[in-house]
Amino acid sequence: MSTTVLRRPGLARIRTTRAPLQHLCLGFVALVVLAAVLAPWIAPYDPNRIELGNALAGPSADHLLGVDASGRDTLARLLTGARTSLLGPLGVVAFSTLAGVAVGVTAAWRGGWLDSVLSRSTELVFAFPGMLLAILIVSVYGEGLLAPVIALAIAYLPYVSRLTRSLVLAERGRPYVEAYQVQGHSGLQICLRHVIPAVTPVVLAQSTVNFGYALIDLAGLSFLGLGVPALTPDWGRMVFDGQSAVQHGYPLSAVLPCAAVVLTVVAFNVVGERWADQVARRDR
Amino acid sequence: MTTTLDIRAYHLRLPDTARPVLAGVDLTVDARETVALVGESGSGKSLTSRSVLGLLPHGATTGGTVEVDGEDVLTMTPDRLRRLRTSTAAMIFQDPRAAINPLRRIGDFLTESLRLNAGTGARAATDRAVEMLEAVGLSAAVLRRHPGQLSGGMLQRVMIAAALMGDPALILADEPTTALDVTTQAEVVALLGDLRERFGTGLLFVTHDLGLAAAISDRVYVMYAGRIAETGPAAALFERPRHPYTAALLNSTPRPDAPQGRLAAIEGRPPGLREDLTGCSFAARCPLATYLCSQQAPELLPVAGEPARRTACHHTDRIGTRGGADA
Numbered sequence: 001m002s003t004t005v006l007r008r009p010g011l012a013r014i015r016t017t018r019a020p021l022q023h024l025c026l027g028f029v030a031l032v033v034l035a036a037v038l039a040p041w042i043a044p045y046d047p048n049r050i051e052l053g054n055a056l057a058g059p060s061a062d063h064l065l066g067v068d069a070s071g072r073d074t075l076a077r078l079l080t081g082a083r084t085s086l087l088g089p090l091g092v093v094a095f096s097t098l099a100g101v102a103v104g105v106t107a108a109w110r111g112g113w114l115d116s117v118l119s120r121s122t123e124l125v126f127a128f129p130g131m132l133l134a135i136l137i138v139s140v141y142g143e144g145l146l147a148p149v150i151a152l153a154i155a156y157l158p159y160v161s162r163l164t165r166s167l168v169l170a171e172r173g174r175p176y177v178e179a180y181q182v183q184g185h186s187g188l189q190i191c192l193r194h195v196i197p198a199v200t201p202v203v204l205a206q207s208t209v210n211f212g213y214a215l216i217d218l219a220g221l222s223f224l225g226l227g228v229p230a231l232t233p234d235w236g237r238m239v240f241d242g243q244s245a246v247q248h249g250y251p252l253s254a255v256l257p258c259a260a261v262v263l264t265v266v267a268f269n270v271v272g273e274r275w276a277d278q279v280a281r282r283d284r
Numbered sequence: 285m286t287t288t289l290d291i292r293a294y295h296l297r298l299p300d301t302a303r304p305v306l307a308g309v310d311l312t313v314d315a316r317e318t319v320a321l322v323g324e325s326g327s328g329k330s331l332t333s334r335s336v337l338g339l340l341p342h343g344a345t346t347g348g349t350v351e352v353d354g355e356d357v358l359t360m361t362p363d364r365l366r367r368l369r370t371s372t373a374a375m376i377f378q379d380p381r382a383a384i385n386p387l388r389r390i391g392d393f394l395t396e397s398l399r400l401n402a403g404t405g406a407r408a409a410t411d412r413a414v415e416m417l418e419a420v421g422l423s424a425a426v427l428r429r430h431p432g433q434l435s436g437g438m439l440q441r442v443m444i445a446a447a448l449m450g451d452p453a454l455i456l457a458d459e460p461t462t463a464l465d466v467t468t469q470a471e472v473v474a475l476l477g478d479l480r481e482r483f484g485t486g487l488l489f490v491t492h493d494l495g496l497a498a499a500i501s502d503r504v505y506v507m508y509a510g511r512i513a514e515t516g517p518a519a520a521l522f523e524r525p526r527h528p529y530t531a532a533l534l535n536s537t538p539r540p541d542a543p544q545g546r547l548a549a550i551e552g553r554p555p556g557l558r559e560d561l562t563g564c565s566f567a568a569r570c571p572l573a574t575y576l577c578s579q580q581a582p583e584l585l586p587v588a589g590e591p592a593r594r595t596a597c598h599h600t601d602r603i604g605t606r607g608g609a610d611a
Contacts, residue, residue, distance in 0.1 A: 179383040182337050183397035183446070184370030186362075193396075194385055 022274050025267040032264050036082035043076040047233040058252070068238070068253035069245045078260060081233040085261070088149055088227075089214035095153035097207045100160025105191055107161070108168035119165065122158040130155025131217060138226040148227040152217055156210050163206050167199040201279040208272030212265040219261045235261050288353060288454045288486035289313040289336060295347035296331060296340070296510075301557040306331060306510045308348070310584065313454060313486040318477070320489045320497035320518065322533075323507035326554060329490045332507070333456045336488070337375055338365045353453055370401040373454040374447035379463040380439035384431045391427035394446050402450065416445040419482070420475060437468035444475065454486045461496065473500055494537055498522045506530045509555050509565035512584055516593030526587050526595040528570045531603055564598070572599045 035042070044064070051071040059066045065074040107118040125133075134151035141147040171177065172195065180190045219236030222228045228237055235257040242254025289312060296306040306328045313319045323329045334340070335350055338357050350357045352373055360368065377383035384393055394416070395409035404412070414424045420441040431439060440460060447455050457476065461469040477500055480487050491497055497504055497518065504521050506514045506529065514527035525531040529550075536548040552569040555561055564570070567577040576598050587593040587600060597603070 175377060175379065175382040176385045178339065179375075179377055180385070180396075182339065182369055182375045184366045184368075184401045184450075185397065186366060189400060194388070198385075198387060 022270060025270040028263060028267040029271055032082055032086065032260075032267070035079050036086045039079040039083055043073075043079045045073040045076040047072060047076040047080040048231055049073070049076075058250070065256060066250075066252045068242060069248075069250075070241070074238075074253050074256060077233040077238055078235070078256060081235045081238060081257065082260070084145065084228055084232055084234040085215060085219065085236070085264075088145055088218040089211045091145075091149040092152045092156060092214040092218070093207045093211045095150070096156040096160050096210065097203065099153070100157045101164050101196065101203060103157065104161040104164025105168050105196065108165045108172060109187060109191055109195075115165075118161070122161050125155060125158045128155075131220065134217070134221055135224075135226060138221070143227070143229050145228055148218060148221050152214050155217075156214060159210060160203060160206060164199060164203055167202055168195055171195050171198050202276065205272055205276035205279055208275060209269055210272075212268035212272065215268070216261065216265050286315050287312050287351075288315050288317075289488065290351040290354075291332070291336075291349070292351075293348035294332070294335065294350055296328075296335065297345045297347075298341060298557075299343045302560045303555075303557060304510060305557060306335075309507075309510075309512055311488075311505055311512065311515075313488050315453065315486050316480065316484050317503070318480060318487040318489060318501045320491060320501035320504045321507060322491055322494060322497045322504060324492060324554060327507045328510040329492075329507050330458055333375070333458050333488055333490045336454070336456055337369055337373055366401065370397055371450040372452055373456065374450060374452040376440075376443050376447050376455060376457040376460045378459045380443045381431065381436060381463070383443065384439060386431050388430075389427065390429050390431065390434070390442055393431075394427070394442070394449060397446075398449055412449060413445070416448045417442070419448065419479065420445045436464055437471065440464060440468070440472055441475065444472070444479070448479065448483060448485075451483070452485055454488065455480075456488045456490070458490045459492070460489075461491075461493070469496075476500070494522070494533060506533070509561070511565055511581075511596065513566065513597075514593075514595040515584070516587070516590070516595075520590065520593060526590075526593060526600050526603060527566075527597050528572050528599075528603060529566045532569075532571075564596075572597075572602055574599070 049072065051067065053071070054063070054067050055069055055071040057063060057067045063073050063075070065078065068074055068077070103118050103122060107115040130152055133155055134148045137151040138147045168191075177190055177195065180194060181187075185193075218227065219234075219239070222234050222236035223240045225240065228234045230237075238257035239254050239261075242251070242257070245251065246254050291309055291311040294306055294309040294311075295304050297304045309328070309332055311319070311321070311332065321329045321332065331341070335346070336352060336357060338360065340346065346358050348358075352368060355364070355368070357365070357368065384390075391410065391413060394413040395404075395406070398404040398409040398412065399406060410427070413427060417424060417426055422438060422441055422445070426434065426438070426442065431442075434442065440463075443460075460476070461472055464472060473496065476487065476489075479485070489497070489501060501518045504515065504518045505512050506521075506527065508529050513529045514521065514525065516526070521530065522534065525534060532550045536550060538547050550569055555565055555568065563578040563580055564573070564582050567573040570577065580598075582596045582598045584594045584596040587595055
């Protein structure tokens with residue numbers, strides 16, 4: 001298969017076929033997802049409970065990872081924050097995958113002027129920085145997770161649609177598609193029942209890679225104070241809240257969410273790219 | 285006898301070509317009749333058979349009529365065309381390995397068209413699939429297999445079963461044996477003959493194998509450069525060709541009893557699509573060509589004394605003086 005999953009430079013180098021790292025990353029992804037799902041039951045405290053007297057305390061038996069400048073338990077906020085921090089990218093990936101596949105399949109199947117219009121207009125989005133688009137939409141629609149998620153979904157859509165288009169173009173040229181046409185199937189039936197299932201694994205691998213990047217982008221937005229409301233626990237927001245603590249010499253409450261973001265992104269990238277290599281049968 | 289397929293004065297023109305790819309093709313297939321369409325690569329035989337199912341290349345413009353069961357395929361609405369493909373006409377492809385989705389079970393492949401497009405229930409469709417598989421000599425166990433688990437010959441039988449699923453009046457076989465080895469070829473050809481008897485379908489058999497065409501068909505059309513060069517009953521046509529191209533083709537068939545040496549071949553190359561053509565398309569390679577041939581395209585006219593045969597040659601009475609009389 002000649003089509004490759006689009007990678008952004010930088011993290012792409014961390015791909016590896018060495019099994020231990022791959023398994024480690026898969027394990028970490030599972031751990032983070034589990035933490036997000038189980039957060040309300042396993043978090044030791046309410047993430048918004050304030051103990052001002054205890055502010056900036058280091059790790060102790062009561063607070064395993066310490067307490068932030070407002071006296072909130074860091075572990076509880078990390079666990080609960082995993083929910084927002086994963087839900088956002090999940091929305092981005094779900095929307096960009098569905099819409100991207102729809103656009104890509106339509107463009108490749110119909111071809112002609114429709115292909116030109118769809119391909120050029122999605123490529124226009126490439127030229128526009130996703131973050132800038134998100135900031136624009138958030139500033140228009142105000143606080144809330146939905147606006148940045150939709151903005152980023154639009155920004156990630158071209159990655160999916162371009163990949164889908166090239167995969168469908170290759171698939172459409174295969175004789176079995178014509179054989180189904182000759183049996184009286186409509187184009188829509190052939191697309192839904194045969195072509196889309198055939199290209200799905202590669203597209204999902206791309207979406208997994210996108211997940212990591214969307215996570216970084218959303219964390220960046222909430223660090224800037226855009227998107228998630230102020231009191232919602234969120235990793236990007238925690239880094240922002242921890243700034244003053246760092247200045248006072250207590251970096252833990254800011255460094256931990258940073259590490260969580262970085263590790264999660266790396267893990268999702270390694271898993272996604274390894275998956276992409278496997279479905280494309282590339283050995284590297 | 286009713287006419288299942290009736291192609292009249294069919295023209296097909298593609299963008300970027302100087303001459304029509306198909307120029308006035310006339311062809312009929314009656315019910316229960318096997319008709320072979322022979323010609324070399326690029327002569328337009330596949331295009332002709334694909335046109336019957338409305339599979340036209342991108343940007344093609346057409347003229348004339350292609351009637352299946354009395355309805356013109358070229359002017360059909362997409363809905364009507366889908367119904368035609370589901371139940372009236374079916375196609376058997378050259379390479380079954382490529383023409384069957386490798387990810388789906390054979391059962392899905394066979395029943396999908398009936399279930400989705402003809403509204404047949406899953407059970408009835410499966411029953412029909414089993415019946416058709418048995419008709420082509422396969423067992424019901426094949427239903428649960430994936431294409432990768434079957435041999436090429438078995439897959440081509442599956443393909444034939446799929447073509448029979450909708451009880452079509454016409455089957456188009458586009459070089460169905462080219463991708464198979466010789467023994468499997470013979471089996472598939474015999475099977476096609478049997479099924480035609482049993483189900484009463486018309487069969488248009490596209491091939492470049494003259495021996496095969498002679499063996500299985502009632503009538504033969506010889507195609508050259510987008511035109512019908514000659515047509516007639518298979519036996520008579522191969523016995524005494526009435527067109528220099530047919531004669532030359534038969535002459536270049538390798539024979540085991542022939543003396544050692546080079547194989548006979550037709551000099552020159554078929555005309556390209558990029559240059560315009562005046563006169564007879566075979567004139568440049570024809571041993572009988574005269575000035576008339578280069579100026580005026582011959583019409584497909586009945587052969588004197590043999591009303592079932594027609595040939596497009598100005599010099600049909602001179603054939604036999606040299607060339608393929610001995611073939």
